[in-house]
Amino acid sequence: MTVAVWVKVFDGIVLSTDSATTLVHPLGEQVYNNADKIFNLHRALPVAAMTWGLGHIGPASISTLSKTLRLRLMGRDPGYLDWKVDVDDYTVEQIAVRAAELFATAATEAALLEIPGEMGYLVAGYSAGSDQAEAWLLKFHGTTMHPTPTLELGTNETGFRAYAKPAAVERLFNGYDARLEAALKSKIDESSHTEIDKILSAQAMDPVPAGMPLPDAIALARFMVEITAGFTRFKLGPDTVGGPVEVASINLHEGFRWIARKHYFTAELNQGEPA
Secondary structure, three states: OOOEEEEEEOOEEEEEEOOOEEEEEOOEEEEEOOOOOEEEOOOOOOEEEEEEEEOEEOOEEHHHHHHHHHHHHOOOOHHHHHHOOOOOOOOHHHHHHHHHHHHHHHHHHOOOOOEEEEEEEEEEEOOOOOOOOEEEEEEEEEOEOOOOOEEEEOOOOOEEEEEOOOHHHHHHHHOOOHHHHHHHHHHOOHHHHHHHHHHHHOOOOOOOOOOOOHHHHHHHHHHHHHHHHHHHHHOOOOOOOOOOOEEEEEEOOOEEEEEEOOOOOOHHHOOOOOO
């Protein structure tokens, strides 16, 4: 498993993840702590993606597939020139649709009958002509290998969200996690669920005012991943969140920017723009 977080303020959106990923093998599962899970999807556009859960489709990592998607969106794959994005006329949703298509094709080529586990893929950024970010979610699970993107974050919204292992963030800022909500509702008549929602929502604090400066949103997103890693470490059971924390911001004026990133190579020995 893993943790993946976004924090959106008026000035931009921040993506942050740990580096743990799960490899499913016929002999069992293995967790690795050096996976890339945040991706710049176009060098010239303020659009990116992050992933959590299953770290591969067939033999191909989600990282490699995301970089293949980037090549196609930038018109650098001769076999997929029709995928090239018109930088003056595109939407984040259209890019999410292309991502779903690529992953579905990868699953077909790997002869998968179903996804072994779950995988989330969030495409976030600015559509052409928009001055606010949005995010579209793809959820792969079971036989759902070509999901339709769903709007996870609209242009008129701000706030935060944690995925995969959200309990630490939910408990800290909401005052409860999803398990408590489910347990209460399972014991109380459905007609009273609205009242439960009101009581629980009153416990929440909002750490993300729309006017929060982007550097503070960056610090908050990193903190949410770090607090989840610590929570998981001291919770009984295997560590499922770990490795270096990565952070990227997307802003209308500065575009995509890495804030914290790991490399498996020495940057001084490898000149040029990193992948």
